[in-house]
Amino acid sequence: MSLELPTTVPLQAYLALAAILFCTGVWGLINSRNAVRVLMSIELMLNAVNINLMAFSSYLDGQLIRGQVFAIFVITVAAAEAAVGLAILLSLYRNRETVDMERFNLLRW
Amino acid sequence: MTIASSTQFLCFAALSAAVAIGALGVVLLPNIVYSAFLLGGVFLSVAGLYLLLNASFVAAAQVLVYVGAVNVLILFAIMLVNKKEAMAEIPGLALRRVLSGAVCAGLFVLLLRVAFITPWATPGPEPIGDEATIRIGEHLFSDYLLPFELASVLLLMAMIGAIVLARRDVLSADIVTGEPADQGLIEKSRTPLLLETPAPASPAMPTPVLEKR
């Protein structure tokens, strides 16, 4: 049943989708002016990585599925990172009253 | 879980279209609330892809953690910092967007090329399907025990740190000398240089917003 899987959707299709998602995330990371959106772009990049890992896990490592375990770790860490990111954002917002990346210029880039 | 191959292909096409379009929406839509909801859509579609890949446990984790926690957290953040802000125009912004778009397109072509010309070792062993959850449990308690334990430290530390940074404070005094403190850097900003108040008495700034120029 699950043997049919590789014959229908090739591995490369998943990799291409991950590449699209990753590049979209990179573009958002560079261009977003709202700090929350930058965090969202990072989540997109992490999801791209997860798609890669899951696809490899299913197509190349079907028995040991290490990729699935890796993906679970990525999800865990991403959640921690998001929580920390939003806490930092909140404390910055209290100090500066803005989330505009272009105005975070107390420290010169 | 038997899905006829054509159905599967259709599902993949629909889900990946949702992922790609949703992701573009996340980075392009001017209203950030729409972006956040689209991000939830992307997460859900990715969970659907995991189901197609026979990974029900990770799909559930994706829905619970990403949609249930991360996305909700982001929505809360938007709610808390959602002040109408007139973002000042920046000269050359359009050019910057186009240039970075070109760079990302180049990166995409590179990644795509690598994905297609690499001889991946397909087909691998037959997927174990529904027993994946058991296998994941075995991994977490054998060869991935160390990262598993370390992840618990990471989560504990992230939790404590996030609370410390985000809460409004009860304590803002030097615990040893009892003098008032401002929870700021000891090195004060340049402009109000502290001449009249000799240290170690750290002077309480009237406002925490310190402008350099």
Add this chain to the structure above:
Amino acid sequence: MTLAAAADPSTAVTAITSLQLNAGAIAPEAAVLIAMVACLLVDLAGEKAASRWVPPLCYGGLGGALVLLALQWNASPLEPAFLGSFLADNLAVAFRAVVAASTLLSLLISWRYVEQSGTPVGEYAAILLAATLGAMFLCGSTDLVSIFVSLETLSVASYLLSGYMKRDARSSEAALKYLLVGSAAAAVFLYGASLLYGLTGGATSLEAVGLALQTSTTPVAALALVFVLATVAFKIAAVPFHQWTPDVYEGSPTPVVAFLSVGSKAAGFALALRILVGCFEGFETQWKLLFTVLAILSMVLGNVVALAQTSMKRMLAYSSIGQAGFVMIGLVCGTEDGYAAMVLYMAAYLFMNLGAFACIILFSLRTGSDRISDYAGLYQKDPLITLGLSLCLLSLGGIPPMLGFFGKIYLFFAGWADHQYLLVVVGLVTSVVSIYYYISVIKMMVVKEPQEASDVVKAYPTPSWNIAGLQPLRTALITCVVVTAVGGILSNPLFNWASSAVAGTPMLQRVLASSAALPIG
């Protein structure tokens, strides 16, 4: 958190060893972990109790970790722990010792700073210990998943620490910038790691990755190399991945900067050795070329831009970029001497950099300033800071007979022996540049007449040490300065230590043997 107790070998050591996990390999980390949990528990009793009990707990944990690390030195037989996730070879032990010592010294210089700013002490120590834990695991991880999780533990803790002065916009801003750049770097690393996972056909251990890379010359390996290298370069703040460094260093609490500039960087170099040297052997020429470029850019840009800085913290930030460039010479050489010089220089850098940070923290505690011009005429008011800072800066600049001189000469010697003439010449020239700006700070402190002293120095309080938290600072300052000054003369044991760190690392020995066999065969 379900099994946090199981990672602690003192309680569950019998159960774990029966599975042949070799959990003893992480005993030093367990000591740090126990100290961290104890700090959190003590903190529940209130701030007063925390400020009293947290410091001794941290000293106990980190001191215990250092002792346990010393016991692991030259362990034989060397067996991988946790079914191949961790390896306590001499390289890992050496770098973990550098990390633990840097945390210990940073904590010693932190207490007064944290208390004076009115932020909670217990959580500060716990987060710093968690960062240490991440960095120590990173030094010994031999598996992509372990590397990723420990890297993120270190990074997330560092973001939290740099934003710890939460009422200060500069601190929050530094934390946000660090978080965004750091998470992006982590995502890039993960993309590279996922490609490596695909390339091996489903294995995550570095050994398997190295094997798969030996047989493949496909572009995917090159792409993964670039992705992984970018992350390593971010962690060690090599130009052009350095943009975050000056901002984060200027905006973060100074003791945190002290940790980031030594502990975090040491972990980054350990990661570089393990991944680049251990796995990407087949791409040696490529990554060495890239690292040569990075090293030259770092040395030139770091040292030249440091000339123009007016803030002490920012100057040390740029100088640390330059110093990372010097260490990279050892990495590029790829000879036994090169690796040993890296280890030696990191150890030397630990003492001289933390000594300098101890001095500038003491100065800012007393004056609230870190402008270089405010140091004018300091020697009349505070000879200890003047002497300590002068010695540490001279050592950083590489003036004999300080510790830094011997570290640097060893690096240059290793580079010259490996025919890296360009790197060595650039290193020598930029060293001279760095001596210029280090000396100008010393000149500012020493040469000025009393009437030329800055207003801050004129209003300088009489040095007193009776406030709690200043004694540890003084201890750390004097230790660092003494080691920096005397270590140069007595550096022979350090040389031996660094050489045996390389000799006791099977991974490096294998690479050295194979590269020695190449020209003959």
